[in-house]
Amino acid sequence: MIDVCSLIRALNDGKPHTGERLARNFGVAQMTISRGIEHLKAMGIEVRAVGEQSHRLARRVDLLDAQAILQSIDKRTRAAVDRIEVLPEVDSTNAHLMRAGIAGTAAGLVCLAERQTEGRGRRGRVWVSPFAANVYMSLLWRFNGQAVNPGRLTTGIGVAVAEALTSLGATEIALKWPNDVLWRRRKLGGILVERAGYASRRIYFVIGIGLNVHMPEHYAPKIGQPWVDLSMVMNGATPSRNEVTARLLQATIAELVLLEHGGRKDLAQVWRSYDCNLGRPVALRTPQGVQRGVVMGIDADGRLLLNCGDRQRAFNCGEISLRSVT
Ligand code: BTN
Numbered sequence: 001m002i003d004v005c006s007l008i009r010a011l012n013d014g015k016p017h018t019g020e021r022l023a024r025n026f027g028v029a030q031m032t033i034s035r036g037i038e039h040l041k042a043m044g045i046e047v048r049a050v051g052e053q054s055h056r057l058a059r060r061v062d063l064l065d066a067q068a069i070l071q072s073i074d075k076r077t078r079a080a081v082d083r084i085e086v087l088p089e090v091d092s093t094n095a096h097l098m099r100a101g102i103a104g105t106a107a108g109l110v111c112l113a114e115r116q117t118e119g120r121g122r123r124g125r126v127w128v129s130p131f132a133a134n135v136y137m138s139l140l141w142r143f144n145g146q147a148v149n150p151g152r153l154t155t156g157i158g159v160a161v162a163e164a165l166t167s168l169g170a171t172e173i174a175l176k177w178p179n180d181v182l183w184r185r186r187k188l189g190g191i192l193v194e195r196a197g198y199a200s201r202r203i204y205f206v207i208g209i210g211l212n213v214h215m216p217e218h219y220a221p222k223i224g225q226p227w228v229d230l231s232m233v234m235n236g237a238t239p240s241r242n243e244v245t246a247r248l249l250q251a252t253i254a255e256l257v258l259l260e261h262g263g264r265k266d267l268a269q270v271w272r273s274y275d276c277n278l279g280r281p282v283a284l285r286t287p288q289g290v291q292r293g294v295v296m297g298i299d300a301d302g303r304l305l306l307n308c309g310d311r312q313r314a315f316n317c318g319e320i321s322l323r324s325v326t
Helices: 004-011 019-026 030-042 066-071 075-080 093-102 150-167 217-223 241-260 267-274
Strands: 047-050 054-057 083-087 109-113 135-141 173-176 180-183 186-196 204-211 281-286 289-298 304-307 312-315 321-324
Touching: 004 019, 004 030, 004 054, 019 030, 030 047, 066 083, 066 241, 075 241, 093 109, 093 135, 093 186, 093 204, 135 241, 150 173, 150 180, 150 186, 150 204, 150 241, 150 267, 173 267, 204 241, 267 289, 281 304, 289 312
Parallel strands: 083 109
Antiparallel strands: 047 054, 109 135, 135 204, 173 180, 180 186, 186 204, 281 289, 281 321, 289 304, 304 312
16 A cells, blocks of 8 residues: 555645556556555545546645654754654554553654544543544653642643644634633644553653644534634634644643643643633532532642532542533
8 A cells, every 4th residue: 555645745736647657656556556546535635537547636735744843843842852753544643652652662752643543532532533634643751850740731731732822823712621622612622641651660641632723524423512623713824734733742842841840830820811611600520420610710730620609629630521501
């Protein structure tokens, strides 16, 4: 099977290409090219036949490019990145880096995928991950100093993502505790932090970020909740996926470096400026049952603060779901 990204790169000039020429350039049989084209179509890339012999792409495909991303991040961030791996397809970038972590891979590995076949969200949900449409990024990270609180990590990354999107020109970006990135109460992105570690090795974290950029409309029924993508948020004036990825990566690494030194002092305050439920009455589902209260923000450890009438209670990041009562 021919590498789909190489095939797209060959077709990305928008001109018609004959199967014969493509086969010669790739050093493969014409049948391999035909299969590659069928594979592109099956992944939702629109390929048009031109006459009997040629094909062209209906529109340019915005592919990820590790070099372009590296060039768009500052020196400090680059120093913290061991390597950026761009995969045409993977089960899940988080699962991939969890495996890399077990194998002892150094911190700072960044994994990006054009497509995830088993993209995972929080609490066992599926993260819909069509080809070359959105950002699916994971980072493998080991903290050197003190133990880092997972709640502070997840909410800190949430704030970093919200700030990165705002700096790109997106407005009304909001956060829903603990890990949702929203716009007008519709899901734009999510964060999935996973932790592993064995007695002989230091604990490591995999920080996964999914962001809808150009979600094809026909994927809507698979999503199962109100959603939005960055092109709707930015009215079509969307930066390339490489630029979005670079901005997210830079913000995430800056946050991780900060966390290594205790984290932001003003985390709770900055979170409040993005919290879509601040001051709202909510129902919080916990393994112990449903708790009702008014959202008061988060504490310094990223725990949700609920005013439950008689007293304020803090909830950590476990198996908790939040539902607005409207
Ligand atoms: C959520 O809101 O439920 C979290 C979604 C996290 C999705 C990202 S996409 C990149 C990384 N790989 C995964 O399989 N999941 C995360």
